Amino acid sequence: MIEISDIQKIGVGLAGFGMTFLFLGVLLLFDKGLLAIGNILFISGLACVIGIQRTFFFFFQRHKIKATIAFFGGITIVLLGWPMFGMIAEMYGFLLLFRGFLPAAVNFLRMVPIVDRIAGDNGRNMDTSM
Incomplete structure (x- = not known):
């Protein structure tokens, strides 16, 4: 199992809070303050998880510049x-930026014990004695 540092755990929490604030900002009719806080928390969390x-x-790779500008x-x-x-514009940039990263993020979250317990078995330990 991969060792997760404390900074990475904090980063996952920051990114999670960022996504929550973004969701609430959209839910509350695009509240500018919640959306701004969500964006800051999400980017900070990402920096904590993978490093500054x-x-x-x-974000600044040549082939991702269009997505970065949109985001x-x-x-x-x-x-x-x-x-x-x-x-x-942000969602368009987000989808372009993170389309290759989303499967890796899901696998990373599956390593967190609470998320793994909530998600369940998902067919990994199938009983073949039927």
Whole structure:
């Protein structure tokens, strides 16, 4: 099993709170304050999980520049007072940036004991004696 540092555990928590604030911001009719806090927490959590340097290189790779501009442009648009348009741009950038990362994130979360217990067996230990 892979050893998870305390900073990475904090990062998972920050990213989780960020996603919660983003969800609440959308649920409460695109509340600008909640969306801004959610964005800050999510990016901080990502930096804690994979490291600051790897986060910087993740966002600023040459083939991901369009997605990075859409993501950070969406955050800027939210902060300027157009939360619905900002979230659309942000979601587009998020999907482009993290489409290859999502399966790895799910596997990482499966290593957290509480998440693994909630998710259940999922067919990993199938009984073949039937």
